[in-house]
Amino acid sequence: MNIVNALNDALDIKLTEDKNVVIYGEDTGFEGGVFRVTEGLQKKYGVERVFDSPLAESAIAGTAVGMAAAGLRPVIEMQFCGFIYPAFNQIISHITRLHNRSRGRYKMPIVIRLPYGGGINALEHHSESMEAMFAHIPGLKVVVPSTPHDAKGLLISAIESDDPVLFLEPKRIYRAIKQEVSEEKFSVPIGKAKVLAPGTDVTVVAYGAMIREVQKAMVMAKEAGYSVELIDLRTIYPLDKETIAASVKKTGRIIFVGEEPRSFGVGSEIMAVANEEAFLHLEAPPKRVAAFDVIVPYPRGEHHYMITPEKIFYEIERTIKF
Amino acid sequence: MFDQFDPAEDKMLQVIDNNGKVIGKEWMPQLTNEEMVKLYKDMLFVRTLDFMIVSYQRQGRVYTYPPNYGQEAIGVAAGAVLRHDDWLVPAFREMGAWLAKGVSMKEIFMFNMGFEEGLKFADANHVLPFSVPIASQLLHGAGIGYAIKYQKKDEVAMAFVGDGGTSEGDFHEALNFAGVWKVPVIFVIQNNQYAISVPVKMQTASINLAIKSKAYGIKGIKVDGNDIFAMLTVFRNAHEYARKEQQAVLIEAFTYRKGAHTTSDDPTKYRTTDEEKEWDKKDPLRRMKLFLEKNNLWSDAEEERITEDYKKEIDRQFLETEQTVQYPLEDVFKYMYEDMPQDLRNQQIEHEKFLQWKNARK
Numbered sequence: 001m002n003i004v005n006a007l008n009d010a011l012d013i014k015l016t017e018d019k020n021v022v023i024y025g026e027d028t029g030f031e032g033g034v035f036r037v038t039e040g041l042q043k044k045y046g047v048e049r050v051f052d053s054p055l056a057e058s059a060i061a062g063t064a065v066g067m068a069a070a071g072l073r074p075v076i077e078m079q080f081c082g083f084i085y086p087a088f089n090q091i092i093s094h095i096t097r098l099h100n101r102s103r104g105r106y107k108m109p110i111v112i113r114l115p116y117g118g119g120i121n122a123l124e125h126h127s128e129s130m131e132a133m134f135a136h137i138p139g140l141k142v143v144v145p146s147t148p149h150d151a152k153g154l155l156i157s158a159i160e161s162d163d164p165v166l167f168l169e170p171k172r173i174y175r176a177i178k179q180e181v182s183e184e185k186f187s188v189p190i191g192k193a194k195v196l197a198p199g200t201d202v203t204v205v206a207y208g209a210m211i212r213e214v215q216k217a218m219v220m221a222k223e224a225g226y227s228v229e230l231i232d233l234r235t236i237y238p239l240d241k242e243t244i245a246a247s248v249k250k251t252g253r254i255i256f257v258g259e260e261p262r263s264f265g266v267g268s269e270i271m272a273v274a275n276e277e278a279f280l281h282l283e284a285p286p287k288r289v290a291a292f293d294v295i296v297p298y299p300r301g302e303h304h305y306m307i308t309p310e311k312i313f314y315e316i317e318r319t320i321k322f
Numbered sequence: 323m324f325d326q327f328d329p330a331e332d333k334m335l336q337v338i339d340n341n342g343k344v345i346g347k348e349w350m351p352q353l354t355n356e357e358m359v360k361l362y363k364d365m366l367f368v369r370t371l372d373f374m375i376v377s378y379q380r381q382g383r384v385y386t387y388p389p390n391y392g393q394e395a396i397g398v399a400a401g402a403v404l405r406h407d408d409w410l411v412p413a414f415r416e417m418g419a420w421l422a423k424g425v426s427m428k429e430i431f432m433f434n435m436g437f438e439e440g441l442k443f444a445d446a447n448h449v450l451p452f453s454v455p456i457a458s459q460l461l462h463g464a465g466i467g468y469a470i471k472y473q474k475k476d477e478v479a480m481a482f483v484g485d486g487g488t489s490e491g492d493f494h495e496a497l498n499f500a501g502v503w504k505v506p507v508i509f510v511i512q513n514n515q516y517a518i519s520v521p522v523k524m525q526t527a528s529i530n531l532a533i534k535s536k537a538y539g540i541k542g543i544k545v546d547g548n549d550i551f552a553m554l555t556v557f558r559n560a561h562e563y564a565r566k567e568q569q570a571v572l573i574e575a576f577t578y579r580k581g582a583h584t585t586s587d588d589p590t591k592y593r594t595t596d597e598e599k600e601w602d603k604k605d606p607l608r609r610m611k612l613f614l615e616k617n618n619l620w621s622d623a624e625e626e627r628i629t630e631d632y633k634k635e636i637d638r639q640f641l642e643t644e645q646t647v648q649y650p651l652e653d654v655f656k657y658m659y660e661d662m663p664q665d666l667r668n669q670q671i672e673h674e675k676f677l678q679w680k681n682a683r684k
Contacts, residue, residue: 022472053499054495054498054499056498056499058461058492058495059461059464059492059495059496059499061461062458062462062464062495063461063462063468063499064465065461065465066411066462066463066464066465066466066467066469066479067465067466067468069450069462069466069469070409070465070469072469072472074465086491089455089458090461093455093458094458098450099658099659099660100438100657102441102443102450102451103438103439103441103442103657104660105442105443105444138658139658139659141659141663161660161661163659163660163661191663237663238663238664238666239665241665
């Protein structure tokens, strides 16, 4: 299974299991989404459960609030990361607040699926990585898988969550990784990072499409004799501080790798965790390897912007040799 | 009804005139005398409660408050039509409807005293909390409509907005979605002529607001929002239409905000006393009262007596609320998530440690 298949499988399982699950967005019904994540589901479950909505992101998010209040579990798709902004008001003003505002009376079990990230030669508004803006919103959970297995397990957890979840999908690796994934139902818990590779010299924290880039850098690091511990965050909020802190205490060094604009980002939060939780164990300054604070360049300029394995290796070596 | 009051012709449904005289007999809703008196009493109650809250605000006992003054007929008529399972999606100026749906006076007080607890609506069924971001709540109404239809329930959603809200994108998106989905939602615009200081003519070039329904393929009607009989007829018809036809409706209730936008606003800055006097003649309570008096159903003496009773009861409940409300620290955290992250728990624990330190210092 690749990530697209795994997500489709998770949706299929939840649609079968729970009549309250409905899926909609732009092109999500008949066509199965521009990335085909919902392909075949309308045919299987009918147009009432898997459908195309009119083209308006604020309304897609806002109607989900009403549906959730009335007992449904909407899974909505924002076609591309850069298209989510019209829905921002509904997310920050209602989806993440109605539970609190009604003192627990209305739950908001909404999943917002969001293909994100660069490296696919797309035009403007299609390649952004603005997860930090969403992780900053009280009331939201922000999840991002990097493998088909986690994509399936995390999406099942997200749909079963009674709290709203922003589900980031690294579209660059939608079809890049194939993995044996159980056809059975299983879940991966929200809020738990995973140590993908144990190591002793430096901790690298990443998520989504950056995991693969770090893994390539780790081949170079191994040749150079460095032992890297790789943590796949899997959930941005709530952040698994324990796993990060335990790792930094062991390695004494930490590098964050992300394709987000560097300042005030997820990486900045990881740096804070390293400093607050493992200050006396640090042997080198915590380091962010993230994108520039610029708008993602158009395809011909994107190679300047994207984080490459060489860049990651370069910073690994500098940190270890500090 | 909808065909006879085509918004394109700028027609407006009315039943009684400014003197309480019946001018639209065929649109008079079927009501017993007792029911008519009850409608008036409900409006009187809303007006009394509204005045009392404004006076509590002036005494510094509640925070900023948006009065209902002048618009009482709309909320009360809505409340008379909504059934137990129907959904109410409020903006923030529909007091009569909240009360009818089971929102308690104490909750209204608590909300205005600065407690989220006042939005729990513990004894009210299917009422969303008040919504501040203008027009955003209309989409919730459309979504509830979808859920009602999907679950094959015999329910209707009624969602409120003001005239200024019709300029927001969410207004148009909500009408569009509800129109495409064919869902039982009644959208109600309380056109009280002003969005804070901005008059409705600066919101739109349309001849009225009901006409906006046409662009979305749904029924629309303009109704005299200060005429409770007209409001009731329109709500009853819209309710039946939405339910039976599984369709959305847009109602423009033409009214006037006699009070301020909120207690922080001063309307004398942007409107004239001539205009206010003109609307005084159209006051919804005045018109209904003149009608009732013509039919020997009401008297000044009764009004005086009952208003006193209302005031006593309102004040009693206000004092009780004032004396009992509390805001413990845990309430700040408790409702943020259904499944609270450990990190957030830790923030509370950390703060409690600080408080212990602070208390030990004293």
